Amino acid sequence: MEVRRGAPTSAIAFDAPVQSIARRFSSARMVDVDETLLGRLQATGASVSTDLATCVESGRDWWPLAMAWALGGSGPGRAAVVVRPSSVDEVSAVLAVCDAARVPVTTAAGRSGVCGASVPLHGGVLLDMTDVAGVVDVDDSSLLLEVRAGTFGDVLEDELRAKYSVTLGHWPQSVQLSTVGGWLACRSAGQYSTRYGKIEDMVVDVEVVLADGRVLHTGSGGPKAAVGPDLNQVFVGSEGTLGVITSATLRLHPVPAGQRRAAFGFASFVEGLDACRRILRRGATPAVLRLYDEAESARNFEVDDTCALIVLDESDPAVVDAVFSVVDEECAAARSLDVGLVERWLGHRNDVSALEPLYRREIVVDTIEIAGRWAALGPIYDDVRAAVAGVSDLLVVSAHQSHAYTDGACLYFTFAGRPPAEERDRFYVSVWDAATSAVLGRGGALSHHHGVGLNRSRFMRPALGPAFDVLVALKGALDPNGILNPGKLGLPDPYGEVGWP
Numbered sequence: 001m002e003v004r005r006g007a008p009t010s011a012i013a014f015d016a017p018v019q020s021i022a023r024r025f026s027s028a029r030m031v032d033v034d035e036t037l038l039g040r041l042q043a044t045g046a047s048v049s050t051d052l053a054t055c056v057e058s059g060r061d062w063w064p065l066a067m068a069w070a071l072g073g074s075g076p077g078r079a080a081v082v083v084r085p086s087s088v089d090e091v092s093a094v095l096a097v098c099d100a101a102r103v104p105v106t107t108a109a110g111r112s113g114v115c116g117a118s119v120p121l122h123g124g125v126l127l128d129m130t131d132v133a134g135v136v137d138v139d140d141s142s143l144l145l146e147v148r149a150g151t152f153g154d155v156l157e158d159e160l161r162a163k164y165s166v167t168l169g170h171w172p173q174s175v176q177l178s179t180v181g182g183w184l185a186c187r188s189a190g191q192y193s194t195r196y197g198k199i200e201d202m203v204v205d206v207e208v209v210l211a212d213g214r215v216l217h218t219g220s221g222g223p224k225a226a227v228g229p230d231l232n233q234v235f236v237g238s239e240g241t242l243g244v245i246t247s248a249t250l251r252l253h254p255v256p257a258g259q260r261r262a263a264f265g266f267a268s269f270v271e272g273l274d275a276c277r278r279i280l281r282r283g284a285t286p287a288v289l290r291l292y293d294e295a296e297s298a299r300n301f302e303v304d305d306t307c308a309l310i311v312l313d314e315s316d317p318a319v320v321d322a323v324f325s326v327v328d329e330e331c332a333a334a335r336s337l338d339v340g341l342v343e344r345w346l347g348h349r350n351d352v353s354a355l356e357p358l359y360r361r362e363i364v365v366d367t368i369e370i371a372g373r374w375a376a377l378g379p380i381y382d383d384v385r386a387a388v389a390g391v392s393d394l395l396v397v398s399a400h401q402s403h404a405y406t407d408g409a410c411l412y413f414t415f416a417g418r419p420p421a422e423e424r425d426r427f428y429v430s431v432w433d434a435a436t437s438a439v440l441g442r443g444g445a446l447s448h449h450h451g452v453g454l455n456r457s458r459f460m461r462p463a464l465g466p467a468f469d470v471l472v473a474l475k476g477a478l479d480p481n482g483i484l485n486p487g488k489l490g491l492p493d494p495y496g497e498v499g500w501p
């Protein structure tokens with residue numbers, strides 16, 4: 001699998017010819033696009049394609065289970081037409097046409113989502129945002145970037161560094177596969193988020209197109225404004241269900257002049273978590289503070305009988321030195337490990353090739369990232385592993401702490417199993433059910449940065465309780481005909497149930 005720079009990269013190739021690829025989800029109402037509507041879409045100026053290969057390929061994302069389906073000759077969804085606008089005016093015109101015709105619009109960009117969020121479940125229009133791309137402006141004195149939503153992460157970061165000596169500091173593992181709009185829509189976290197924050201901490205303004213084609217900005221004009229609630233955050237995390245993000249203003253940082261690294265080994269995962277908590281509590285925010293349990297320490301770093309903590313910070317050298325004096329004090333009782341572990345992690349951190357060979361060996365693998373407050377993390381770690389270990393055909397379940405804050409952290413679980421082929425989907429659903437009920441039972445958050453999509457839709461009401469009705473009301477107010485990404489985030493779906501799981 002070769003990464004395509006500035007364009008979506010498929011998780012896996014279909015083994016069968018495209019004409020024979022079946023659709024995994026068939027909804028109560030599958031919406032076609034007739035000649036009249038096609039003409040109206042073409043009149044918007046956007047590029048419009050009904051080519052079968054294009055529609056099949058853009059009907060899936062990196063949802064790992066869909067890799068198994070691909071090898072079995074099916075894709076999760078398929079739009080009737082793929083529409084590719086290149087400006088906000090074209091996005092607005094396309095949405096106005098679709099809203100009037102009650103045609104579903106599923107926005108997609110890098111298609112690197114891992115929960116099926118960009119899968120067009122009911123046919124209709126797949127709105128491909130990858131041509132609405134490019135840096136609009138860099139304001140160096142205020143350290144602000146205006147960028148179009150379809151810009152890929154690696155392309156953006158290269159330009160920021162080369163032309164302006166600044167960085168966004170947002171480094172998801174999928175930086176080459178994903179876009180600014182996708183990050184905002186899914187509440188993405190970069191691997192350096194302990195220093196730079198998650199995408200929701202970076203956003204100052206968002207340009208959004210509503211379902212009926214209205215264009216608006218949600219920023220309040222200045223830093224830390226008090227002009228009512230923060231409307232940016234209505235659209236951050238909305239996964240294409242409330243509006244289409246066409247551009248954003250984000251906070252920047254100078255390219256850092258200093259960097260230091262260290263690695264430590266802890267006798268237990270819980271001891272390591274507590275050291276991370278104490279580091280954050282003292283105000284030190286090393287960009288990377290990743291703690292692996294014993295299984296993952298052995299698998300990733302070949303160190304035995306220890307839980308490896310890797311630490312990296314980058315900033316002004318004086319700040320980095322201060323951070324490392326706190327880190328060294330709080331890790332004084334731990335084993336000192338070879339700093340080469342950090343280099344090893346850096347060398348592999350954007351490698352996205354691990355999944356495909358496992359799926360080709362009929363092994364089902366996925367990751368479940370959640371968030372919890374410090375006091376809950378130890379119990380969540382124990383409960384999730386125990387619950388998942390109880391699912392038959394499981395091979396392994398392990399975890400690391402990937403992003404840390406003063407109030408808690410993200411635990412990132414990995415599971416693998418080898419169920420019989422006819423039991424594969426049952427196995428997958430059982431693991432997700434077991435892990436999620438363990439997390440919610442301890443008051444944890446359903447997701448930290450992968451979002452909800454289709455895979456986690458069934459958990460939204462239990463996760464949010466009565467607050468879920470606020471989201472349903474927002475959806476009704478902003479998209480009364482329910483055309484935007486129907487079937488996701490657990491929201492009511494006017495086109496009928498797709499039957500997952």
Ligand SMILES: Cc1cc2nc3c(=O)[nH]c(=O)nc-3n(C[C@H](O)[C@H](O)[C@H](O)COP(=O)(O)OP(=O)(O)OC[C@H]3O[C@@H](n4cnc5c(N)ncnc54)[C@H](O)[C@@H]3O)c2cc1C
Nearest residue numbers: 109110111112113117172173179181182185188189240245
């Ligand atoms: C190997 C791998 C590693 C990953 N590592 C990370 C990681 O470290 N951190 C992390 O946060 N995520 C990670 N992800 C998940 C994924 O990259 C993120 O969810 C990313 O934000 C998705 O961006 P995208 O452009 O690919 O969006 P897509 O997958 O195309 O879409 C995702 C969702 O966003 C919506 N959307 C996309 N663009 C827009 C827009 N312009 N307006 C409105 N809605 C829009 C879609 O409708 C859909 O609901 C990883 C994925 C893979 C495959």
